[in-house]
Amino acid sequence: xxxxxxxxxxxxxxxxxxxxxxxxxxxxxxxxxxxxxxxxxxxxxxxxxxxxxxxxxxxxxxxxxxxxxxxxxxxxxxxxxxxxxxxxxxxxxxxxxxxxxxxxxxxxxxxxxxxxxxxxxxxxxxxxxxxxxxxxxxxxxxxxxxxxxxxxxxxxxxxxxxxxxxxxxxxxxxxxxxxxxxxxxxxxxxxxxxxxxxxxxxxxxxxxxxxxxxxxxxxxxxxxxxxxxxxxxxxxxxxxxxxxxxxxxxxxxxxxxxxxxxxxxxxxxxxxxxxxxxxxxxxxxxxxxxxxxxxxxxxxxxxxxxxxxxxxxxxxxxxxxxxxxxxxxxxxxxxxxxxxxxxxxxxxxxxxxxxxxxxxxxxxxxxxxxxxxxxxxxxxxxxxxxxxxxxxxxxxxxxxxxxxxxxxxxxxxxxxxxxxxxxxxxxxxxxxxxxxxxx
Ligand code: XUL
Ligand code: CO
Numbered sequence: 001x002x003x004x005x006x007x008x009x010x011x012x013x014x015x016x017x018x019x020x021x022x023x024x025x026x027x028x029x030x031x032x033x034x035x036x037x038x039x040x041x042x043x044x045x046x047x048x049x050x051x052x053x054x055x056x057x058x059x060x061x062x063x064x065x066x067x068x069x070x071x072x073x074x075x076x077x078x079x080x081x082x083x084x085x086x087x088x089x090x091x092x093x094x095x096x097x098x099x100x101x102x103x104x105x106x107x108x109x110x111x112x113x114x115x116x117x118x119x120x121x122x123x124x125x126x127x128x129x130x131x132x133x134x135x136x137x138x139x140x141x142x143x144x145x146x147x148x149x150x151x152x153x154x155x156x157x158x159x160x161x162x163x164x165x166x167x168x169x170x171x172x173x174x175x176x177x178x179x180x181x182x183x184x185x186x187x188x189x190x191x192x193x194x195x196x197x198x199x200x201x202x203x204x205x206x207x208x209x210x211x212x213x214x215x216x217x218x219x220x221x222x223x224x225x226x227x228x229x230x231x232x233x234x235x236x237x238x239x240x241x242x243x244x245x246x247x248x249x250x251x252x253x254x255x256x257x258x259x260x261x262x263x264x265x266x267x268x269x270x271x272x273x274x275x276x277x278x279x280x281x282x283x284x285x286x287x288x289x290x291x292x293x294x295x296x297x298x299x300x301x302x303x304x305x306x307x308x309x310x311x312x313x314x315x316x317x318x319x320x321x322x323x324x325x326x327x328x329x330x331x332x333x334x335x336x337x338x339x340x341x342x343x344x345x346x347x348x349x350x351x352x353x354x355x356x357x358x359x360x361x362x363x364x365x366x367x368x369x370x371x372x373x374x375x376x377x378x379x380x381x382x383x384x385x386x387x388x389x390x391x392x393x394x395x396x397x398x399x400x401x402x403x404x405x406x407x408x409x410x411x412x413x414x415x416x417x418x419x420x421x422x423x424x425x426x427x428x429x430x431x432x433x434x435x436x437x438x439x
Contacts, residue, residue: 004069004085005349010092011357021350024357027364029094034326034371041326042363043335044297044356045097045138046090048104050309050341051352052082058344065347079106079122087129093356097136099186099337101143102173108147112165116172123176130180138335139184139230139266139294140177142169145191145238155209156192156243167212174220183227183333184294185220186266187213193239206243210257217262227333229259230266230293233282235275237306246275247285254291264293268339269317270300270307280320287328294334295325297359311340311359318366319373319437326370336363372436379429386422 013031014023029039056064067073069081082105090098105126106118130136144154144166152158154166177185192209194200217229231254233244244250247265254263265286272282279299286292299312312318325331338359342351373379389395394411397403412418 004081004088005092005353008092008349008353011094011353022353022357024364025361026368027360033367034374038364038367039094039096041322041330041367042360043097043138043331044095044360044363045099045335045337046086046095046356047296047337047339048082048086048098048100050339051089052086053104054341056342056344056347061344064344065342074107076106076118076121079118080125083122083125083129087133087135089352090135091133093353093360095356096134097138097335097337099138099140099339101141102169102176103143103146112168112172119172119176123179127180137177137180137182138337139186139227140173140180140182141186141188142166142173144169145188150191153189153191153193153205155189155212156194156205157208163208163212167215170212170216171219174216174225175223177227178220178223178225184230184266185216185225185227186230186232186294187216188232188234188266189242189244190234190238192244193236193242195240202243206253207257209243210253210259213257213259213263217259228293229263230334231263232266232268232271232296233275234268234271234307237274246272246277247282247289247291251285251289251291260291264291264334266294266296266334266337267292268296268298269312269321270298270309270339271296273300273302274305274307278320279317280324283321283324283328287324292325292328292331292334294331295321295336296339297336297363298338298340309339309341310343311338311355312362313358315362315365315369315437316433318362319369319433320366322363322366322370323373326367326374369436373433376436378432382425382429386424 009022011022011024013028014020016025018025027038030037033041052067055067068078069085071078071081086098102119105122106115109115109118144150149162149165150157155163157163157166174185189209194202231244231250233246233250234242235245236242243253247267250265254260267282267286269279272279283292297312298309299314299317301308301310338356340355340359342355390399394403
């Protein structure tokens with residue numbers, strides 16, 4: 001087989017002093033951080049859709065990149081060329097995982113039986129490559145947002161026939177995820193939301209989404225899937241309002257419909273910021289609810305109101321993200337899926353590699369800095385001390401649930417007036433963070 005990225009060497013760690021653009025400056029796969037090699041902390045994954053399918057088309061213009069890989073697009077030969085390109089790409093970067101939607105893998109046929117046959121054929125080929133290289137599947141999913149049939153949603157559609165079609169896609173995507181040994185299955189509700197309440201029964205739609213998820217869990221467990229399901233929250237785009245608005249909303253949904261034994265969250269940085277939160281915020285909310293499953297690693301543009309899916313470059317953000325993830329004990333079956341694409345004018349093969357080198361280095365630096373924050377302990381100790389009035393006396397009784405409103409009122413009456421609660425010291429803590437970032 002011919003090399004596709006023939007002008008690009010294997011990318012290795014050369015350190016920050018190196019000016020070799022095809023080297024990692026910070027991602028040193030075997031370097032041990034807090035007892036584990038970087039590559040175990042950072043299970044990076046390639047998103048099939050952005051890296052091998054998307055070629056720069058936007059609302060105002062067509063492709064700028066050539067991702068034909070020398071074959072006519074829309075054919076099974078092209079589907080195979082994408083497999084070849086994807087595995088060569090991952091091997092050159094030392095990426096050990098990938099993620100896919102059903103329709104990223106093969107051109108969709110008019111009839112689902114033919115689409116499924118194509119999916120069987122391509123996954124046989126992918127499996128051979130996986131066996132030969134040791135590359136693994138992080139998670140699979142079904143694309144239930146592109147095709148016109150899903151204009152009113154998939155689980156939330158008004159059409160029972162479309163609902164059945166969505167169910168068929170989920171069933172097949174689960175079969176493929178199990179066939180390829182994946183430990184994750186994602187539901188991103190791209191069209192699960194509404195444009196106007198004038199035509200929408202929200203309760204009916206949410207119940208139907210939950211029913212689809214329950215059927216997916218039952219089926220998946222029956223075919224031996226022992227991994228985690230993930231909801232990937234996003235507040236809007238393509239719909240005006242999406243039901244999985246943010247981590248807190250998705251957790252409420254998961255609990256409301258009894259899905260909490262099987263579901264966790266896949267937190268995407270750019271989705272969190274679109275919801276008006278920081279990436280760190282949604283990671284924290286997921287983590288404290290025991291639902292931090294996996295991460296879609298990207299970043300948005302704060303000046304724009306849509307999902308730009310950029311490769312992460314902001315080390316403050318990845319540091320605070322890795323701080324949350326380390327404190328949560330890591331991701332069990334999850335990893336860091338680069339749901340990210342090159343900017344439209346970055347259209348060459350070299351740019352595909354630069355995007356991943358940037359993203360991997362940015363997360364590696366974040367990991368190094370987050371470990372320093374934890375090892376130094378300034379921030380954690382400050383937080384612990386900040387709540388220390390609950391360590392003893394009346395505070396401890398509150399924490400232990402050994403008091404009542406009347407006793408607290410008596411306590412307050414005897415006190416007359418509390419002292420101010422102590423400075424939050426935000427500016428000091430931000431200086432401490434800078435000291436760690438730039439020493
Ligand atoms: C869209 C998005 C999706 C999901 C998988 O914003 O993030 O690509 O990650 O369907
Ligand atoms: Co995503």
